[in-house]
Amino acid sequence: MYIPKLNHMENPGEIKSFLERFSFATIITQVNQTPQATHLPFIIREENEKIILQSHFAKANIQWRYIEEAINLIIFQQPHAYISTEHYEKPLNVPTWNYVAVHVYGKGRILQEKSQKLDIIKNTIDFYDPEYHAQWDKLPSKYKDGMLEGIVAFSISADDIQGKKKLSQNKNQNERQNIINYLSMSPKDHEQQIAEFMRSDPAS
Numbered sequence: 001m002y003i004p005k006l007n008h009m010e011n012p013g014e015i016k017s018f019l020e021r022f023s024f025a026t027i028i029t030q031v032n033q034t035p036q037a038t039h040l041p042f043i044i045r046e047e048n049e050k051i052i053l054q055s056h057f058a059k060a061n062i063q064w065r066y067i068e069e070a071i072n073l074i075i076f077q078q079p080h081a082y083i084s085t086e087h088y089e090k091p092l093n094v095p096t097w098n099y100v101a102v103h104v105y106g107k108g109r110i111l112q113e114k115s116q117k118l119d120i121i122k123n124t125i126d127f128y129d130p131e132y133h134a135q136w137d138k139l140p141s142k143y144k145d146g147m148l149e150g151i152v153a154f155s156i157s158a159d160d161i162q163g164k165k166k167l168s169q170n171k172n173q174n175e176r177q178n179i180i181n182y183l184s185m186s187p188k189d190h191e192q193q194i195a196e197f198m199r200s201d202p203a204s
Contacts, residue, residue: 001103001162006170009102009163016051018102018163019044022078023127027055029063029108030070036063042074043123051158053104054111054120056151064152067108072156077101079193081186083168087178098166098179098194105160111153114145120153167198 009015019025023044028037038061045052053074057064080099085091111117125132136144168176176198183195 001101001164003162003164007164007166009100009165012049015102015161015163016044016046018100019051019053019076019104022076024078025074025076027063027067028073028075029066031063031066036066038063041124041128043120043127051104051161053106053156053158054123054154056117056120056153059150059152061152064108064110064154067154067156068110070107071105071159072108074104074106074156075101076104079190079197081183081188081191081194083179087182088171088175096166096168098168098198100163100165100167100194100197102164103162104156104158105162106156106158108154108156111155114148117148117151117153121148165197165201167194167201169201 009018019042023042024039025042026037026039028035030036038057040055040057043054045054077099080097083096083098085093085095111120121136122133125136168179171179180195180198183191183198186192186195
C-alpha cells in the first residue's frame with residue numbers, strides 16, 4: 001500500500017484496536033493466477049507480540065485450498081469521508097477523501113482438528129454475539145457437527161502490517177477543525193467516525 005510518511009500508522013496498539021473495531025475484512029488470495037477475494041469476520045489475537053488472524057471459509061469456497069501456499073492480503077477498511085474544498089481557507093485546493101485502512105500480509109494455516117474449529121466458532125460468538133452462546137450450547141451435537149463439516153477454519157500469522165490514516169494531516173489547524181465540525185454533524189456513521197479519528201490523531 002502506498003503510504004506517505006505523514007499518513008503512516010505505526011503504533012501497534014492503535015493498529016490492533018483498529019483491526020478489532022473493523023474486523024469484517026476482505027481476504028485476497030492468488031487462485032490460478034487470478035486474485036480471489038472473500039469477505040469474512042476475523043478474530044484478532046496476539047501471540048508473542050505478533051498479530052494472529054482467525055476465521056473460516058465455507059468449504060465450498062475453493063479459496064481456502066490456496067491460502068497455505070500463497071501470501072494472503074487481508075484488507076481492513078471501513079471509515080471514510082469525502083472532503084470538500086469548502087473547508088479550506090484558500091481557493092487553490094482540490095477535494096479529496098479521508099480514510100483509515102490496514103493491510104495485513106501472511107501465509108495461512110488450515111486448522112484441521114474439530115477442537116480447533118470449535119474454538120474458532122466459540123471465539124467468534126464471544127466477540128460478535130456473546131448472548132448467542134446459551135443457544136449455541138443447547139444445539140444438538142449432530143447439528144453442530146454438520147455445521148463444522150461445512151467450514152474450513154484457518155489462522156494467519158501477520159508477517160507484514162501496513163497501516164494508513166489519511167486524515168487531512170497536511171492541512172492547517174483551522175481547516176482540520178472545519179472538517180471535524182462538519183463531519184461530526186453528518187448523519188452518516190462512517191463520516192462521524194472519521195471526525196472521531198481526526199480528533200484523536202496527534203496531528204489534528
